[in-house]
Amino acid sequence: MIRDKEAAAVQRLSQKEAGAYFTPDPxxxxxxxxxxxxxxxxLLDPSCGDGRFIAGHRNSVGIEQDVxxxxxxxxxxPWALVHEGxxxxxxxxxxxxxxxxxxNPPFIRYQSFKGDIRARALGLCARLGAGFSGLTSSWAPFLVATAGLLKPGGRMAFVVPAExxxxxxxxxxxxxxxEHFATVHVVAVREKLFPDLSEDCWLLFADGCGGKTDEIRFSTLSRFAPSARxxxxxxxxxxLEWRSVWKRRLRPFLAADDARDLYRHVVTRGDTxxxxxxxxxxxxxxxxxxxxxxxxxSEVDHWNIPSKFLHASVRNGRALTASRLTDAVVEKWKQADEPLYLLRLPKLNELPSAVVRYLDTDAGRIAQTAYKCRVRDPWYSVPDVQVPDFFLSYMSGVQPSLVRNDANCTxxxxxxxxxxxxxxxxxxxLSSWGSDFVQLSCEIEGHPLGGGMLKLEPREATEIALPSRKTLTSLDPRPIQGAIDAMRQWRHYASVA
Known part of the structure; x- marks a missing residue:
């Protein structure tokens, strides 16, 4: 394929956008x-980058889209056959x-992995028998498409994100x-393979293309060391256990066997x-x-906004510092002049003049152009404002916080x-929330985010196990605490705390 270099340079993605982090030689x-x-x-390298893999074998083919x-x-x-595109x-x-x-396939997120390329990728994988959603990152379809090019008995070895x-x-x-290889082996590596990349990376080995296996081999390494196997x-x-008990996740196997067995036992109890x-x-x-x-x-006073159009709000998890959010806490926010009030406007044709003046400010005209504002009618009416019973932190350091909403906040x-x-x-x-077992459940059901944080999506939070108090008093705390420490080390919280 011949392309004008200047045009290609304009279209070229940044290193982060393209997922182009070149692999260490070892x-x-x-x-x-x-x-x-x-x-x-x-040998095939489907995203050969600067050629480190194809340089290691004289009979190689590489594909690369960046000129x-x-x-x-x-x-x-120079001996390799390299295709551009x-x-x-x-x-x-x-x-x-x-x-x-x-x-080392590109770790492109679904927001950038889009358009014709994504359509081709998902279509090819579907024909091979792998059904990905539109939210997939590019590296997973890369590996399925690569597997589809192997001869019977073939094998592949790749760097993959810990995801x-x-x-x-x-x-x-x-x-x-x-379903297509006789051996599948995932190797988790705790120490970062790419020090400059926030994402953890593991290794994947698959052997015996054309075969089938009923197990996934899973190894854990504190740090990577060169090896021939x-x-x-x-x-x-x-x-079967991976699919049913652990909901297609390998991360629970970072915990020790005894802790994982105990966890399985507790979550299947009738009173959990x-x-x-x-x-x-x-x-x-x-x-x-x-x-x-x-x-x-102070802004409410300056613009003379009526109180009926204001609602105290929790803007982020940093505000959740205790087990209860009270009126006294909200009063402290007021005294500190924090931006605690949501402008909660109904869908009215006529608004008070004070509100209209605020909406007509330069800041208001800029806000109207924001995507979420311009696609709703009217633009100033924020939808889905609820007053929950509790707040749950989305991203956490030590552990997620569950905070009772005694202050009627949104x-x-x-x-x-x-x-x-x-x-x-x-x-x-719910009284079991502060227990070690529930902390472990948060670690197992959630997932790591960069910087040592634990992230809980709503679907993950629904899976948190809450045993009865009777069950909690009967548990040996040692394997539970050991598993908590191990899971936090794997998300690097222990190293940054």
Whole structure:
């Protein structure tokens, strides 16, 4: 493919947008030593970047869409056949098949992985038997499409994001691999392979293309060390157990066996409840322009905004510092002149003149252009404003906070809104929230975010296990605390706390 370099430069993504973080040489060497077993083996790198993998084997093919990076790859591996362009388009047309594949696929998020490229990728994977949602990151379809180019008995070794252990979009990849390879081995590495990348990366080995397996081998390493083969020590994760008990996640296997067995036992007890059985958990409102729609008491006085159009709001999880949010806490926010008031306007044709003047400010005209504002009618009426029974922190350091809403506040989408379901007893298992077991459940059901944070999506929060007080008093605390410490180390909280 011939392209004008100047036009290509305009279209070129940044390193972060393209997911282009080049692999350290010891990792490259390890993956190649395992994947390539004969000089005659044909090696494929579906996203060859600067050519580190194809330079390690004389019989290689690489695909790369970035012109400058492609030129570096050609210079580094002049013997290799390097194609410029979209891998998915090439994979759908090529008749060539390979004994092995290795590489580091681009970690492009679904927001950037879009348009024709995403359509081609998902269409190709569907034809191969892997159904991804539109929210998938590009690396997972990359690996399915690569597997589809292997010869019977072929193998592949790749760097993958640690999201393979918990992200819903990664489940179709693992489902595909266990149905098409005799051996699937995931190696979790706690120490970062890419120090400059916030995302953790693991390793994936798949062997015996054309076969099938009923287990996933799972190994954990504190730090990466060069090797000619995957670790000899591993847990045999039953595919049936992975799919049913652990909801297609490998992350629970970072905990020790005894803690995981105890967890399984407790969550299946008749007196244990999942949080979603007791409460509806969702995000708060989306204003579209937080700085405009949240006013300080001094601004309320300046614009003379009527109090009936104001509602005290929790803007982020940092406000959740105790087990209860009280009127006294809100009063402290007022005294500190914090932007605690949501401008909560109904869908009226006529508004008070003071409100109209505020809406007609320069800040108001800018707010109207924000996406969430311009697609609603009227633009100034923030929808889905609720007063929950509890607030639940969305991202947490030590552990998520569940805070009772005694101050009749609402909340933004930076905090989860928790509403107890009708007919649920007022203290039904919720009193166990502060226990070590529930902390462990938050670690297992949630997932890590950069900087040591634990993130709980609403669907994850519904799975938090809440045992009865009777059950809690009977549990051995040692394996539970050990598992909590281990899970926090894996999300790097222990190293930054």
């Amino acid at each position: 990792v490259v060497s390890t993956l190649l030593r395992w994947a390539v077993r004969d000089e005659s083996d044909r 400058d990076t492609l030129e570096t790859a050609i210079a580094r591996a 979209d891998f998915f388009a090439w994979a759908a047309e090529t008749a060539e098949r390979f004994e092995c594949a290795a590489g 393979i252990g918990h992200a819903p979009y990664a489940a179709p990849l693992l489902d595909y691999l266990v 995957p670790p000899r020590q591993f847990v045999r994760v039953s595919v 409840r999942r949080f979603g059985e007791l409460a509806s958990i969702g995000i708060g409102y989306v204003s579209g322009a937080n700085d405009f729609f949240h006013l300080r008491p 909340c933004t989408n930076s905090v989860h809104s928790v509403r107890i379901k009708p007919d649920v007893p007022s203290k039904a298992n």
